Amino acid sequence: MVDPILSIRDLHTEFVANEGIIRAVDGVSFDVFQGRTLGVVGESGCGKSVTARSILGIVEKPGRVTGGQILLRPETGGEAVDLLQLGPKAMRAIRGPEIALVFQEPMASFSQYYTIGNQIMEGIRLHLKLSARAARDRAIELLDMVGVPQPARRVDEYPFQLSGGLRQRVMIAMALACDPRVLIADEPTTALDVTTQAQILDLLRELQQKQGLALILITHDMGVIAEMAHDVAVMYLGRAVETGPVSEIFTAPKHPYTRALLRSIPTVMAKPRTRLPTIEGSIPHPSNRPAGCAYNPRCLELIDDLCRVQEPPETGMAGRRIRCFLHGGRP
C-alpha cells in the first residue's frame, strides 16, 4: 500500500476556558493519500474545524495542540516530518506551499480592504518569490483555472464585488496559489446555494484529479461525502469513531453513530411527509464529556455496564478503524 502524504496520529487540541479545559480534539487519527479525498464528517462542534486548524498550526488562543503527531511526507520522499515539532518559521513555510486551507465563509474570510489579486498574490510572492508582475500573471492564471470569468479584470476587484460562488472559487484559487500537496476544505459549500454548491464540488474534484491533490473535505453533509470522498473519517466529540473507504462506510457502517448519520440523509425515494429520522439528543459540550464512550447517551445499541464506564479502544486494521465495543475491544 502507498504511504500517506499526511498522517494524523492521536491528535489532541485543548482550549483553556473558564469552565476548565475543553478537549476539542481528543485523539484523532487518520491518513490522507495523494490524489484521494478524505471526507471528515460529523455534527457541529465535533472538532472538525479545530482538527483542520491544528494541522496548519493556526489554532487560535486560548487553544493549543497538546499531543499527538502530524506527519507530513516530504515531496522528495524520505522520513516524514512531524509538523508539531517544527518551529514557527518552518511551519510558515508549510502553510501555502504544502498544506492550504479553504474556508467556509468566503465573505468573512477575505479582507474587504484589498483586491482579490492582492490577496492571492501575497502568498505567491512570499513563498514562490516571484516578482509582482509574475505573481499577478499567476493570479490571473489561477482565477482562470478555477473558472472565474474575465480573470484579468476580476483580479483587480474587491471581494464584495463578487457573488458568493465566485468568492469561493477565488478562495480556492488563493489556496492553490503555491501548489500545495494537501488541500483542506473546511465546509467549503455550507454558505452557498445548492447549484453553486454542486459547481464548487465539481471544481474541487476536477482540480484534485488534475493536480493529484490530497484533499481533506470537512463537512456535516453525508451527501457531499458520498459524492466526493474516497475515504471517510466519522468524528464524534473530538474523536474519529470510524474510518474507512467510502464504499464500506456507506454499505457496511459499523459504528452506531455512523449508522444513525446515514439514516438521517433525506432520499427522494422516501414517502412524502414522513419524518426524517434524527439522532436522539444533541452533541454534548466537550467540557462535560460523558464517561465511557462519548456517544453512549445517544446510542441505541449500548451495552449498559460497559459503554457507560469504559472507553472503547480503536480497533480494526489500517484503513478501517472503529471505536465501539460492539466491534471488538471488549475486555
Add this chain to the structure above:
Amino acid sequence: MITFIVRRLLLGLFTVWLISMLAFAIIQLPPGDFVDSYIANLAAGGAAVSADEANAMRKLYGMGQPIYVQYGKWIVRVVVGDFGESMEWRRPVSEVIGDRIWLTLLLSFAALLVTWGLALPIGIFSAVRQYSVADYIFTLVGFIGIAVPNFLLALIILYAAFRYLGLSVGGLFSAEYALAPWTWDKVKDLSWHLPLPAMILALSGTAQLIRIMRANLLDELRKPYVVTARAKGLSELRTVLKYPVRAALNPFASNIAYLFPYLVSGSIIISIVLGLPTVGPLLVRALIAQDVYLGGAIVLLLGVLTVIGTFISDLVLMWVDPRLRHQMD
C-alpha cells in the same frame, strides 16, 4: 465618485453659510447696537467719538437697516477678510486673531500627530498582547490619562520643568521672539517650544484613542480573514498589520473632522495655563467682554475649519475604504 465630491463640497458651503448666520446671530445678541456700545466703551476709557465718526460707523455696519442688509454687509466684508473691529483691543479683528489661528492649527496638528503616534502603536500592542503585564500597565496609565485633568498635568509639568530643568515652558515663543516678525530663528524657537504643549494637549486624547484602538482591533483579530492570512503562511506581524489593523484604523479616518474642534475647545484651559497664543483664550475673553465681532469671527473660523476637516475626512475615508468608493459608482 466625482458627483459625490461635488455634492459634499456644495453641502459644505451650505453648512458654512449656516454657520455664518449663527456667528452673525451671536454678534447681534447683546442689547443695543454695536456702535453704541463701542462709543460707550471708548467713552469709559476717556476717548471721545465725534458724531460724524459715529454716523460713518453706523453706515458701515448698516445699523438701523433691516437685519438681512446688516448681515449682507457683514458677510461681504468677511469674505474679503474684514471681520470688523474688536471692541476690547480697539484693533481690527483680523489683526487680533492674526497668527493665532495658524498657531492653533499647528498646535492641534502637532497634538494630533503625538496622539496618533503614541496611541496607535500602544493600542495595537495592547490588543495583540491582551491581558499581558504591559497591557495592564498601559491600561492603568491610560485611565490615569483620561482621569487627570489636562490643566493639572500642565501645571505639574510647568512646575517640574521649571524646578528641575530650569526651563520656562510657558508660551510658544521665547520672550525675544514673541512679538518679533517671522524669521527663520523664530521658527526654530517655535519648534523648540511646540512639543511639550502638544504632548500635554495630546494626553487625554491619546488615552482614549488607546482604548478605542484596542477595542477595535480585538474585534477585528477574531475575524475569519485573520485566520486566512495566517493560513497563507504570513508572519504574525505582517498578518496583524496588513489585515486587522487596517480594518481597525478605518473609523479613525472618519474622526479627523471631530478632532479639530475637540482639540481647540479642549485646549482653552491648557492654553491659558501655559500662556499659549492660540484662539482658545481669545474666544473666552471675547465672550466675557462681549467683544462681539471678535467672538463671532472666531466661531465662524472654527466652524469653517471644521467643515473643511469634515470634507478632508470624507476624502480620506473614500481613499481608505474601497467599499465606500464602489458604492458610489
